[in-house]
Amino acid sequence: MNTRRDFLQKITAAAILLPFIKLDVTTNCTISQKPYDGPILRVAIMGLGSYGTRVAEAMQYCIKAKLVGVISGTPSKIKAWQSKYNIPEKNCYNYENFDNIKDNTDIDAVYVITPNGLHHDEVIRVAKAGKQVICEKPMAVNAKEAQEMIDACRKANVKLLVGYRMHFEPHTLEIIRMRNEGDFGKVLFFQGLSGFTIGDPNQWRLNKKLSGGGSMMDIGIYSVNGSRYMIGEDPVWVTAEETKNDPVKFKEGIDETIQFQLGFPGGAVASCLSTYSMNNLDRFFLNGTDGFAELDPATGYGPIRGRTNRGELIAPDVTHQTVQMDEMADIILHGKKPIVAVDGEEALKDLKIVDAIYEAVKKSKRIELNL
Secondary structure, three states: OOOHHHHHHHHOHHHHHOOOOOOOOOOOOOOOOOOOOOOOEEEEEEOOOHHHHHHHHHHOOOOOEEEEEEEOOOHHHHHHHHHHHOOOHHHEEOOOOHHHHHHOOOOOEEEEOOOHHHHHHHHHHHHHOOOEEEEOOOOOOOHHHHHHHHHHHHHOOOOEEEOOHHHHOHHHHHHHHHHHOOOOOOEEEEEEEEEOOOOOOOOHHHOHHHHOOOHHHOOHHHHHHHHHHHHOOOOOEEEEEEEOOOOOOOOOOOOOEEEEEEEOOOOOEEEEEEEOOOOOEEEEEEEEOOOEEEEOOOOOOOOOOEEEOOEEOOOOOOOHHHHHHHHHHHHHHHOOOOOOOOEHHHHHHHHHHHHHHHHHHHHOOOEEOOO
């Protein structure tokens, strides 16, 4: 079954051979040698599928976050995770009873890693239980749902973070540092290519109710978000065109391929592709008056590779989810401010753009944005 997870895993298979590198993700991506003796973020994972498993494995190498609980509708998975990760029975829940987590003082946060269409209700329930929330991207299926999730977390006085692992990735952060220091001059253009050939037509990603859309709500979100952090601005307009060659597999409401363009206030333009029908598409390219930067692969699980007009981009290879969870622990426990935001407001901007992309496709016109 070809899914985004399979695609990202295949193009980055070499990452399995890499050591888990502990990283203090700062602007210069230096490796930290300092021992940590502070508080630990105790996390329950909701959704024990392929990506939930990847996060769980990566968390075994965290120093500031620890997997302590699970939420799943599959009893056999709960038992397997209990055994593998030494999770006590009292920290195990299903989708009917996980509201009781409010009384569990051994769990600080819940990482929601379920199909997109379920995020809204699950995040709100976690917030009402008084737990910090981490939600996989896209955070919701539209901006309206995203705003309701933000409001619920604010009302409950809990943080809402989103699984933007690339916001902590060293090669990505090095390009952002160089751009901020003016190394590329005035930024003029960004290209984001995000795609793979999806397999099983019965998987949830091709179910409108569960996914919220097609490729745009899956792999395309990387180019939407990437255009913003690479250029360093939020777009002010969008145009988009959809191509559908297989209407049987890609039913109404499930986009197969979308090309979209974004305009930015500084004059830069982004040209992006999101597709479920082409492989080997995971490339970001940034061009300015004085130089360029390229990431290829740009968003896979690692290793990320890049170059600029100055040559090969040198930065540490890391296990993304390990770094992400340690950094999010710092955000939740110590109020650390990340270089690129990973909160619900950041996700809301992406979903406003996605909503506008779908509107531009439907109306065949340019849509103005106010993020």
